[in-house]
Amino acid sequence: KNQVEQSPQSLIILEGKNCTLQCNYTVSPFSNLRWYKQDTGRGPVSLTIMTFSENTKSNGRYTATLDADTKQSSLHITASQLSDSASYICVVSARSGYSTLTFGKGTMLLVSP
Amino acid sequence: SQTIHQWPATLVQPVGSPLSLECTVEGTSNPNLYWYRQAAGRGLQLLFYSVGIGQISSEVPQNLSASRPQDRQFILSSKKLLLSDSGFYLCASPGTDLNYGYTFGSGTRLTVV
Numbered sequence: 001k002n003q004v005e006q007s008p009q010s011l012i013i014l015e016g017k018n019c020t021l022q023c024n025y026t027v028s029p030f031s032n033l034r035w036y037k038q039d040t041g042r043g044p045v046s047l048t049i050m051t052f053s054e055n056t057k058s059n060g061r062y063t064a065t066l067d068a069d070t071k072q073s074s075l076h077i078t079a080s081q082l083s084d085s086a087s088y089i090c091v092v093s094a095r096s097g098y099s100t101l102t103f104g105k106g107t108m109l110l111v112s113p
Numbered sequence: 114s115q116t117i118h119q120w121p122a123t124l125v126q127p128v129g130s131p132l133s134l135e136c137t138v139e140g141t142s143n144p145n146l147y148w149y150r151q152a153a154g155r156g157l158q159l160l161f162y163s164v165g166i167g168q169i170s171s172e173v174p175q176n177l178s179a180s181r182p183q184d185r186q187f188i189l190s191s192k193k194l195l196l197s198d199s200g201f202y203l204c205a206s207p208g209t210d211l212n213y214g215y216t217f218g219s220g221t222r223l224t225v226v
Contacts (some may be wrong), residue, residue, distance in 0.1 A: 041220065042219050043205075044220045
């Protein structure tokens with residue numbers, strides 16, 4: 001069964017600090033991995049998308065890494081801002097079919113002043 | 114680019130009442146559209162997907178139904194709502210930019226009372 005596990009479940013950090021969110025997956029055959037940011041009461045917004053051959057991808061202060069061998073990904077947020085407070089969702093796509101996205105439950109990040 | 118419009122943003126409905134949530138696509142279209150539900154503390158669950166007008170597939174047996182009357186319109190319905198139908202409903206499209214990932218609507222928060 002395809003699964004995506006995220007940790008921690010929630011995280012509180014001070015503004016300006018860095019943090020790293022983790023994503024472990026058991027999705028096969030792997031196609032790509034995406035990180036989304038979801039503000040409360042809004043739809044998810046794409047941050048990064050990585051395929052099997054990509055190890056790292058950056059989007060501003062967000063840097064995602066992917067280790068396809070260990071089936072792990074991380075999202076690193078640098079110099080956090082209050083607006084970074086949101087849920088961060090890891091989504092893994094299997095290489096087959098119409099929609100084979102497996103969603104993690106997300107990490108709720110709160111950036112405190 | 115692509116924008117997914119959903120309405121209403123919030124909805125409170127009594128048990129047993131009907132439901133109609135609408136999703137429309139603006140901009141570059143992709144034939145595939147999806148309805149997801151996000152329950153509190155849980156990941157997104159795929160409810161329905163459509164690959165074209167009049168073509169609907171259901172992922173899980175439930176009290177809901179979907180229709181695709183037009184290429185850019187995807188509707189989620191119910192004849193009689195249950196308490197368990199409460200949740201955050203999201204419409205999504207794969208879009209046309211493979212580097213971006215799925216585009217989500219802003220969601221509808223449904224509370225069945």
